[in-house]
Every structure is written in structure tokens, then in C-alpha cells.
Amino acid sequence: MKEKVDYIIVGGGIAGCTLAYHLIEANQSVIMYDKLNTQSASRVAAGLYNPITGRKMVKTWKADLLFPYLNEFYREVERRTNQKFLVEKEIYRPFHSVEEQNEWMSRSGDENFIPYINTIHQKSLNENYCDQYGGISLANAGYLNVGLYLSSVRNYLKENGVNIVEENFEVQKLKAYEPLVEYNNIEASRLIFCDGAMSLSNKFFSWLPYKLVKGELLEIESDLSENNRIINRGVFVIPKSKNRFRVGATYENYDLTLTPTDKGKSEIEAKLKELINVDYKVVDHFVGIRPATKDRKPFVGMHPNFNKVGIFNGLGAKGVSQAPYFANQFARFLVNQSELDQEIDIKRYYSLYDGETATFDLNEE
Incomplete structure (x- = not known):
């Protein structure tokens, strides 16, 4: 007899675990395929989350949405798993010049930046730093102990009925035709690939513009x-x-x-x-x-031909800050038919899809 679940998730890194968590919170049944890889991007990530980034020190894309939710989400998971993996620490960024110092002094009163600024330092903060012009101390920042987060969430998922199969997912064995997807002896309403850099060789989503x-x-x-x-x-x-x-x-x-x-x-x-x-x-x-993307925005949504097959990927170096908010949004889309943000929806790249996967033999090696 075939096992029936709502979702198959392929990949158990930050994207897969965070999406699975949101789905079970929405009372969906999940099975996850994840062969542990100690060199996956999630498992070696430093876990930094930072509201002001880049050489030009600009506010992170959608920071005003992402950062309040990430704090709420990780604290909730900490309570439920009785672990502590979110470490709040200010980020100190030395200035390169007096001009940069002056620029940030003027920005310090800007309401768009106030939530993310602790202090503007006009002189060196520490003799061990190369910061002769001082620097800026940023709030709403820190790092995630990614290894502890993943192990904690995996245990929580198992305790809540998620079967985590520690083996490679073989795409060629997937049957993805309406009304269900079928893999081995499992039938699911949908399958979501959260397989990081592996998606570049995935027959369903290799057409997306990755920039690993x-x-x-x-x-x-x-x-x-x-x-x-x-x-x-x-x-x-x-x-x-x-x-x-x-x-x-x-x-x-x-x-x-x-x-x-x-x-x-x-x-x-x-x-x-x-x-x-x-x-x-x-x-x-x-x-x-x-698993970065050319436009530096995540890949989220459903395949243009196989509408039971989706993707949650492309978080790049910002998985810690982006995964909670967009996993929540994607789960609401999947379960309640809520709208996806157009900037992350893979519909923005449907024009790149040439229809090749509409005809490939899914059982072909």
C-alpha cells in the first residue's frame, strides 16, 4: 500500500528545514529526503545576518520585513526545541575615511536607518582594530548557529511525524503527472525541491538563471x-x-x-x-x-508545466535572513493560495523555459 503525504521536500538545509517547519505548523504532512552532506552550503555557513551590507553599505533588500520576522521565528523555534542557536551581536564596521564617517553621521537621523544603528563612533573603538576613522555599530544583527539549528529542527520535525529519509533523491524515479506526484511508494500532493546547488543539474529547474x-x-x-x-x-x-x-x-x-x-x-x-x-x-x-541567483533574489514557486512540482531555493549568502520570511510566505501560498511576492516568484523567468522538460522521460537515466 502506498504512503500518502501532503508534501515531499527534497533537501534538509536551511531552506528545506525552514519550509518543512512552516508546513507542519499549517497541519500538513511532510516527508523529507536529505542525505547529510557535511560540505553543503548550509552546514558550513557562518550564519551571519546583517541589515547593512555591501561596499556601499546599503540596507539589505526587504530588511524591514525580513529582520523582525527572523527574530520572531528563530526565538519561537528555540522555545519549542529547548535550544539556543540565534546569537544577537552588534556588528562593528570600521569607516574607511572621514567622508564615510560624515555620511553616516548624517544618516543616523534617517528614520529608514534608525532601527539598525546602535552608535556612530568617531574615533577608534579598539586598539586591536584597524579603525582610525571610527566606525558604525549596527543593531538587529548577529549570527545563527546553523549546525545546531538544523539538528534541532530535524529532531522537532521527527517528533511531529516527519519521516526524514537519509538517502539521495533520484529525480529520474519521480512521476510528476496530475493529480499527484509519486516517488517510490509515496504519493504526495506536491513536491518541493530545496536542494541548493544540486538544482542546477535538476531536470525540472536547470533552466533557471543560477549563479553559484x-x-x-x-x-x-x-x-x-x-x-x-x-x-x-x-x-x-x-x-x-x-x-x-x-x-x-x-x-x-x-x-x-x-x-x-x-x-x-x-x-x-x-x-x-x-x-x-x-x-x-x-x-x-x-x-x-x-545556491545564488543572477538577480540575487530567491527562486520560489511552481514549475510552468508540472504544477505539482515546486522550488524553494536560491537564497545565496542570505539564507539565515531570507529563509524564515519567504518559507512562511511560500507555505501560505501552498496551503491557502495566498499570493507570492513577484520579486521571488519563478514566474519572472518563465520566458526562459523552452518546454524541454515537458517531454523528457522522467524514468530515463
């Missing part, structure tokens, strides 16, 4: 003696424990291997030496492939 990014990070030991804040300019320095810090990250579009490189290490260290002026020792080196 390799990211390398270092873990260092240092007596920087800074556990109260994250430092971020060129690279971030996140305090993980006493004298241990996570530093990164690189952005590489061409070498997409899961191999740490001397080039990546050198790039991080060069930027680190422009940020702090204390000795350190590199004790570990990580790498992951971020």
Missing part, C-alpha cells in the same frame, strides 16, 4: 579578546568561543569544487590584516557552494 558561488571560510585562534561584537569590513570576524573566530568569506564563481584553496586562504588573510592588527593562527579551513 564558492565560499571559503577560516577558523582562527587569536587573543583578539573580542566576544561582544562581530567585526565586518572586507571580511567578517565572528566570535565563536574564547579566542576562536570564524573569518570569511570569499566569492568565487569559476572554481566550484569543494576543495579549499591557497588562493582563498590568502584572500581572506589579506583582508583580515586590513581589519585587525593582532596575531592569529589558522586552525581550520571550510568551503561550500552557495
Whole structure:
């Protein structure tokens, strides 16, 4: 006899776990396929969430929606799992010049920025920093202990009836024709791919304009003696424990291997030496492939031909901040037929779809 569920979710990283959580909260039954990969982008991510980003220090896209919800969501999951994985810390960003300092002094009274500014420092904050012009301390920031979050949510999902199958999902075995999707001995109302960089080779969604990014990070030991804040300019320095810090990250579009490189290490260290002026020792080196997109907006929605097959992907380096809000929106779309934000809906790329997957044999190797 076939097992019947509302949703099959493929992938158990930040996107898959967060969507599954929202679906079971909406009383939907879920089965998840996720073969643990210690080098997946989610599992090596530093977990930083930051309201002011980029070289030009602009407010993160949709920050006024994303950041209040992420705090509410992660705190709720912490209560339900009896764990603590959201670490609120201000981010200190040194200024490069007096002009930049003056620009932020003028912005400090702007109501659009007030919720995200703690303090404008006009002189050096710490002798261990390279910050002769001072810097800005940002509020509503911090990092997610991604590994603990994922393990906590997986346990919560299992306790609430979600079967997590720790094996690779074989797309060629999927039957995706109306009115249900069928995989092995399971029938589901819908299937959602949350498989990160793997979607680039997925027959259903390979036509979407991904821009995969390799990211390398270092873990260092240092007596920087800074556990109260994250430092971020060129690279971030996140305090993980006493004298241990996570530093990164690189952005590489061409070498997409899961191999740490001397080039990546050198790039991080060069930027680190422009940020702090204390000795350190590199004790570990990580790498992951971020499922980024060409327009830097997530891929959310249903396939143009197979309307029982959907995608929740493309969160790139902002999965921690984007996953909660958009998983909630997508779950409401799936369950209650609510509208999707047009900026994330994959309908914006339907014109790129040539119909090839309308005719491929899903049982063909």
C-alpha cells in the first residue's frame, strides 16, 4: 500500500528545514529526503545576518520585513526545541575615511536607518582594530548557529511525524503527472525541491538563471579578546568561543569544487590584516557552494508545466535572513493560495523555459 503525504521536500538545509517547519505548523504532512552532506552550503555557513551590507553599505533588500520576522521565528523555534542557536551581536564596521564617517553621521537621523544603528563612533573603538576613522555599530544583527539549528529542527520535525529519509533523491524515479506526484511508494500532493546547488543539474529547474558561488571560510585562534561584537569590513570576524573566530568569506564563481584553496586562504588573510592588527593562527579551513541567483533574489514557486512540482531555493549568502520570511510566505501560498511576492516568484523567468522538460522521460537515466 502506498504512503500518502501532503508534501515531499527534497533537501534538509536551511531552506528545506525552514519550509518543512512552516508546513507542519499549517497541519500538513511532510516527508523529507536529505542525505547529510557535511560540505553543503548550509552546514558550513557562518550564519551571519546583517541589515547593512555591501561596499556601499546599503540596507539589505526587504530588511524591514525580513529582520523582525527572523527574530520572531528563530526565538519561537528555540522555545519549542529547548535550544539556543540565534546569537544577537552588534556588528562593528570600521569607516574607511572621514567622508564615510560624515555620511553616516548624517544618516543616523534617517528614520529608514534608525532601527539598525546602535552608535556612530568617531574615533577608534579598539586598539586591536584597524579603525582610525571610527566606525558604525549596527543593531538587529548577529549570527545563527546553523549546525545546531538544523539538528534541532530535524529532531522537532521527527517528533511531529516527519519521516526524514537519509538517502539521495533520484529525480529520474519521480512521476510528476496530475493529480499527484509519486516517488517510490509515496504519493504526495506536491513536491518541493530545496536542494541548493544540486538544482542546477535538476531536470525540472536547470533552466533557471543560477549563479553559484564558492565560499571559503577560516577558523582562527587569536587573543583578539573580542566576544561582544562581530567585526565586518572586507571580511567578517565572528566570535565563536574564547579566542576562536570564524573569518570569511570569499566569492568565487569559476572554481566550484569543494576543495579549499591557497588562493582563498590568502584572500581572506589579506583582508583580515586590513581589519585587525593582532596575531592569529589558522586552525581550520571550510568551503561550500552557495545556491545564488543572477538577480540575487530567491527562486520560489511552481514549475510552468508540472504544477505539482515546486522550488524553494536560491537564497545565496542570505539564507539565515531570507529563509524564515519567504518559507512562511511560500507555505501560505501552498496551503491557502495566498499570493507570492513577484520579486521571488519563478514566474519572472518563465520566458526562459523552452518546454524541454515537458517531454523528457522522467524514468530515463
